[in-house]
Amino acid sequence: MKVTLSALDTSESSFMPLVVIEFAQDVKEETKEWLKNRIIAPKKDGDNNDDFLTMAECQFIIKHELENLRAKDEKMIPGYPQAKLYPGKSLLRRLLTSGIVIQVFPLHDNEALKKLEDTWYARFALKYQPIDNIRGYFGETIALYFGFLEYFTFALIPMAVIGLPYYLFVWEDYDKYVIFASFNLIWSTVILEVWKRGCANMTYRWGTLLMKRKFEEPRPGFHGVLGINSITGKEEPLYPSYKRQLRIYLVSLPFVCLCLYFSLYVMMIYFDLEVWALGLHENSGSEWTSVLLYVPSIIYAVVIEIMNRLYRYAAEFLTSWENHRLESAYQNHLILKVLVFNFLNCFASLFYIAFVLKDMKLLRQSLATLLITSQILNQIVESLLPYWLQRKHGVRVKRKVQALKVDIDATLYEQVILEKEMGTYLGTFDDYLELFLQFGYVSLFSCVYPLAAAFAVLNNFTEVNSDALKMCRVFKRPFSEPSASIGVWQLAFETMSVISVVTNCALIGMSPQVNAIFPESKADLILIVVAVEHSLLALKFILAFAIPDKPRHIQMKLARLEFESLEALKQQQMKLVTENLKEEPKESGKEKAT
C-alpha cells in the first residue's frame, strides 16, 4: 500500500493539517494534479486570517471553497472521460459521485480536543458546559444543540420537582392533576420563549445572529442554469422558484400525506392483531399463547423502525429533488417532512390508547415503557457501542501502523488512518429529534404521568455526556456550520406545546374524578373543558406575543448596527453623486496624489 500525504511534502514546520480528502486507491496522478491546481488557484491572492478565526471556522471556509469549486470550461474530469462536467457543476460533488474522491473530512486537533474534553465531560461534575469552547471546536450548530440540551434540561427541573410528589404520595386527586397540567402548559410556553432570548444572546456573541440566508452561497447539490444572481451580482446556478413550489405542493405534499395515512393503517392493523392475540389467548388459556401476546408489539416496533428508515430515504430523495438553493431551506423542508412522520409513528398509538380505548392505566404504562426503553436504547446505540467498537479498531490500526514502519510522522498518518474509518456524524437532526420526542412524552400526556419530566432530566444529564463523548471520540470530526438559531426546531417545539394543551385538557376532561362532578350532563363537562382549553391557548399566544424574542440589550445593539449600515450606504451614495459631479481630470489628479 503506497502512502502519500502530499501536504506533508511542503517543508513548513508550522503546518497544521485541517481537512483530509480521501481519493480512491487507483486514482490517476493527472487528476490529483488538476484538482490540486484548481483548489490552490483562487488562494494565491488570498489574505492570511489565521489569528482571526477559530479552527472550526477555518475548516468551514475550506469546505465552502471546496464545495464551490465549479466547472467552467472543463468538459470532464481530467483522466476520467466518463465523469462529465458542465458549466456550474460542483466539482467535488462530481468527484464524489464518480467514486474518485471517497470523502472529505476535517482532522481532529488532539491537543485542543483533550483540553475541550477536560472542561466538558471528563469529570462527571454538575456544571455548565463550556459552550463557547464547543463552538470554537465544533462550530455554532453543534454548540447550539448542546446549549439547547443544557437549557432544556435545567428548564425541565421545576416540572420534575413538582411531578415527583405525585409519584411519592400517590396523589390521584383530579384538582392536583389540573394544577400540574396548568403549570406544565404555562411553563413550556415560557421556557420556549426564554430560549429564543438566550439563543439570540449566544449567537449575537458569536456573530451569527444576523446571518443572512439570502447571502448564503447555493448548496452543493443545487443545480440549474448558470446565471447572474440578481441580489449579489455573482455568477451562480439559477433555478426558477415556481418549479420548486410545484414540486413541493404537487409531489412532496401528497406523498407525505399518503405515508401518514399508511402509517395510521399499519397502526390499526397492530391494534387488530393485539385484539386477535388476546382473543386467541383467552380462548385457549394455555401458557404457549401468553407468549403470543407480545408478538404484535414486537412486529409493530420492527415495522415502525423499518417505516421510519424507508421514509427517511424517501424524504431525503424528495427534498433533494425539490432542488433548494440554500442548505438551510433544504434542511427545513427535510426536517418538516421527517418530523411529521416520526411524530405520528411515535405518538399515534398513545393517542389511540388515550382517546379511543380510553384506558388511562394502559396509557401510563405504555408511556413509561416507551420513554424509559427508548432513552436507554438510545444511549447505548448512540454512543457507548460505537465507542467500544472504535477503541478496538484503534488498537488494530496502531498495530498495523507499527508493522508498516513508514518513514513519515507516524502519529499524523496514524491519526488520518484512524479517523477516516470513524463513522460520519450526520448532523444534529437525530439529536434534536430525540429531544423533540422526549418533549412530547413529557408534555403531551403530562397529567397522566407526571414522573416523565424526572426521567427526562435524569436522561439528559447523562445524554449531555454521552453526546459529548460521541462528538469527541466516536465520530469523525464534523465540518462546522454557522447558524443563527435552532431554526425550524423552535417551531416544532412550539407546535408540540400547543398540541399538548389540547391533549392535556382532553385527558383531564376524561378523568373519572372530573366526570363524577358532572354525573348528569356530559355535554356541560365537554363545554367547560373546551372553554378552559381555549383560554389556555389564548393565554399561550398572548404570552408568546408579550415576551420579546430578543433581550433588550441585543435589540439595541442590532438597531445600532442597522442605523450605522444605513448611514454608511447613505454616505457612499452621497460620495458617488459628488464624485460623478466632478470633472474627469480632477478625479485622476486626486488618484495620483493618493
Place this chain on the structure above:
Amino acid sequence: MKVTLSALDTSESSFMPLVVIEFAQDVKEETKEWLKNRIIAPKKDGDNNDDFLTMAECQFIIKHELENLRAKDEKMIPGYPQAKLYPGKSLLRRLLTSGIVIQVFPLHDNEALKKLEDTWYARFALKYQPIDNIRGYFGETIALYFGFLEYFTFALIPMAVIGLPYYLFVWEDYDKYVIFASFNLIWSTVILEVWKRGCANMTYRWGTLLMKRKFEEPRPGFHGVLGINSITGKEEPLYPSYKRQLRIYLVSLPFVCLCLYFSLYVMMIYFDLEVWALGLHENSGSEWTSVLLYVPSIIYAVVIEIMNRLYRYAAEFLTSWENHRLESAYQNHLILKVLVFNFLNCFASLFYIAFVLKDMKLLRQSLATLLITSQILNQIVESLLPYWLQRKHGVRVKRKVQALKVDIDATLYEQVILEKEMGTYLGTFDDYLELFLQFGYVSLFSCVYPLAAAFAVLNNFTEVNSDALKMCRVFKRPFSEPSASIGVWQLAFETMSVISVVTNCALIGMSPQVNAIFPESKADLILIVVAVEHSLLALKFILAFAIPDKPRHIQMKLARLEFESLEALKQQQMKLVTENLKEEPKESGKEKAT
C-alpha cells in the same frame, strides 16, 4: 382685529404656504420673534429639496421640525415667565399647553385638491381610487387606509355574492350554512394574508416599507432626562424602559380589565331590565307598557356610547402617561386598549343572545339592526352633517372677509380663516375601528346572517366616497404620516378572524338541524364540532404560515438593498482601517490635493 400673515412679508413670488401656526390673540411680539428665530435657526444650512418631495412630505418635515424644537438654555418662554421650560422640553408642546399657540395645521392646496377630487370621488363611477395621488396629497397613513378600504370591499364581494342566494331562496339547510361558513373562514384568512402582500407592494413603491421604528425621533409628548441616544448618538430625552413596563402591567392592564368587567356588568343589568320590562308588559297587557319594552335598549345604547367616550379619554390619558418614546408605540398601545373595550361593548350582547339565550332569530334580528343602523348613522354623522355645517360656515366667512376689506391677498387670508375653523381629523383610528366592527358583524356570526357581507359591500362603496369627501372638504388638512403597513390593525383583523372560527363552529353546532342528526348524544355532537373547529384553526395557521408576507419581487429587492448596505458598511470600515494605517503627513497631503 389686526391681521398679520408674516410669511407673506417676504417678497418671494413663488411662495407657497404650507403650514399655519395660529397664535392666541394677545401674544407678545417678543415671543413671536423668539419663536420665529428658533424655527429659522437650523434651516440656514439646510438644502433645498423641493422637487424631490411631495407636498405631504414637506408638511411632514415641517411638523417634525416644529415638534422637535426643544428647550436648551431657555428657562421659560420669552414674554411668559409662568410658562416654564427645562432642557429637552418640546417648545411647541409648551406653547400649546400654555395657550400661546392655539394650533398648527397645514394648508390645503386648492388646485391640487380639485385635481385629486376629480379623479377620486367627484364622479360617482366604479373605478379604483388614485391611491398614489392620495398618498402624494395626504401621506402614506391615509392612503393606506383608503387602499385597505378598497381592497377589503372588493374582497367582501365573493362573500356577498355567495351569501345572496341564502336570502333570496330562503335556504335554511344546515349543510349549505356549513359550506358558507367554511368558505367564509378560509376566505377571510386568505384575504388578510394577501393584503399584507399588497400593502408591502404599495409601501415598497412609496419607500416606507423599510421605515425603521428605532430611528424615529421621539414623539413630542415624550419626556425624560436629556441624554445621548445610544443607537443614533444624538441628544434626546431618555426614559428607562422598565418604568414604562411597570406602568403598563401594574396600572394600565388592571384598569382595562376592570373596565371590561364593568362593561359586562352593565350588559347584565340591561338584560335584567329587558326581562323586567317584558314581565311588566305581560302582567299589565296595556298599550302603555309596550312602549316600555324599548326603554332598556335605548338606555343601554346611550350608556354604551357614554362608556365608550369615557373609556376613550381614560385610555388616551393612560397611554400618554405610559410615556412611550415613539408615536407608533403610543398608537399601538392606545389602539389595543380601545379595541378590546369596543369589541366587548359591541359584541357582548350578541354573544349573550347567541350562546346564553340561544335565540337565533333574535340574534339575526339584532345583528341586522345593529349593522344597518350603525352604517347609516356613521355615514350621516361622519361626513354629510359636518359637510353641511362647513358649507354654511364657509358662506359666513366669505361675507366677513368681504366686510373687512384687508389689503393682502384675500383668497389666502380667506382660506386660512376658513380652514382654521374646520374640525380636526383625529387620525385613521375611528375609520379603521368602523371597518373592524363591520368585519366583526360580517364574520363572527356569518352562518346566521349571510346577507351581512352584501350590506357591508354596499356600505363600503359609499363609505369610500363619504370618507373622501370628509378628508377633502370637512376637516382641516391633516399632517401626513409615513407608515409601512396598517400596523396593529392587521393583528386585530386576524384575531377577529380566529374568533370567528370559534363562534361559527359553535353556532353551527347549536343549530337545530345539526342537533337533529345526533338526537341521542349531545356529547358526540360537541366533540365533532370541537374537532372540526380545531382542524379549521390548524388550517388557518398553516395557510398564514405558507403564504409569504411579501411578494417575491419585493423580497428580492429588499435582499439586494440589505446586501448592498452591508457591503457599503464593510467598505467603509475597510477604508477606515486603511486610512488609520497611513501616516499623518500623507493623509493631509491627500486632503490638499483634493
